[in-house]
Amino acid sequence: MSWDGHAGAMLLGELRLPAGAWYPWHEHPVHQLVWAAEGVVAVGIGEAHWVLPPTRALWVPAGVPHRTGAVANAELRGVYADPQRCPVRWAQPRIVAVEPLLRELLEYLTGDPAPEARERAEAVVFDVLxxxxxxxxxxxxxxxxxxxxxxxxxxxxxxxxxxxxxxxRAVGASERTLARAFVRDCRMTFGTWRTQVRLRASLPLLAEGLPMTTVAHRVGYATASAFVAAFRRAVGVPPGAYFTTAVTATRATTSPRSIARS
Structure with missing residues (x-):
């Protein structure tokens, strides 16, 4: 990845990633917006995990180690931003809603438009993040x-x-010993930890559009309502809204104006 001879503040590319393929842990000296125009991708950062259908992207700040993989065959877009020319100042990874306008702008910029047109499109991209x-x-x-x-x-x-x-009993340890181990090593009770496992396992199923009852049963909940309640408590939105474009936070306090790759 190089800005040599490139006039824009963003670099974009495209790559097909087959289901189950993962890039190993790595980091970039530039910001990245991880987004798949088709399919579903996942991103791991530390102990956190995100699953991203085409309606969602993940902002990864420069220098943050991460790994990216495909939950389903994906058309991955590499979207990278030069920190020196990027007005976005998010210090932590942030989920971004990919509304139709943002999608069309990213596809347009992937086509490498003329410098003046690129500059205008980049400015709009950051305005609509x-x-x-x-x-x-x-x-x-x-x-x-x-x-x-x-x-x-x-x-x-x-x-x-x-x-x-x-x-x-299956692993040869007492309940008390294991309970203490999870609190000590994972900083949460076993019950909370298992809830997180179940919710993480639900994300690819939700991204596929499976019925809520089916998702709930596959990850260990007796009813869809119990699953929805657990998801909302942990994530902050109900599962039905997690992958839609309707639930967004307040606009970034820093008005965006430029981007670049995954």
């Missing part, structure tokens, strides 16, 4: 070996309804 007020889903990994065995079982089947005592 809208952050979505949702919390990332965080699933820390425990360090205790027996808790790691429990982690493997729950990750393999988030709908597993066994309690910690039953899971403990």
């Amino acid at each position: 809208e952050p979505v007020d949702v919390a990332p889903i965080v699933v820390p990994s425990p360090e205790d070996p027996r808790a790691r065995d429990v982690e493997a079982m729950v990750l393999a089947d988030p709908a597993d309804r066994r309690g910690l005592a039953e899971l403990g």
